[in-house]
Amino acid sequence: MSDLIDNIAIGERIKNEREKLGLTRDEFSEKVDISNIFLSQIERGERLMSIQTLVKISAVLSISLDYIVFGEDSIIVDRDAIIYKINAVSKRELKVIDDVLKAILPNLKK
Secondary structure (H helix, E strand, O other), X not given: OHHHOOHHHHHHHHHHHHHHOOOOHHHXXXXXXXXXXXXXXXXXXXXXXXXXXXXXXXXXXXXXXXXXXXXXXXXXXXXXXXXXXXXXXXXXXXXXXXXXXXXXXXXXXX
């Protein structure tokens, strides 16, 4: 699991997003309620942060935790739940679902 966490990349994403907002380290660290030195260490990937600090950073930057940690917003799809829902519809509703899928799937692949 530790192989999934790249602290240097996390720090770079935080720094890039902070700079996009035009915030200095001093301004940002004050908003997140951490020291400027600790923020600098986080941005260089030298120190780990608590979940609470990670959540504060996410909120101040208005970005998702997924983006900070993994570099992308994850999309969680429960295929079994979708299949369960489809199995519960009438034949007429299933025909509508099929028509909708035929209309949108070609456009999603572009």
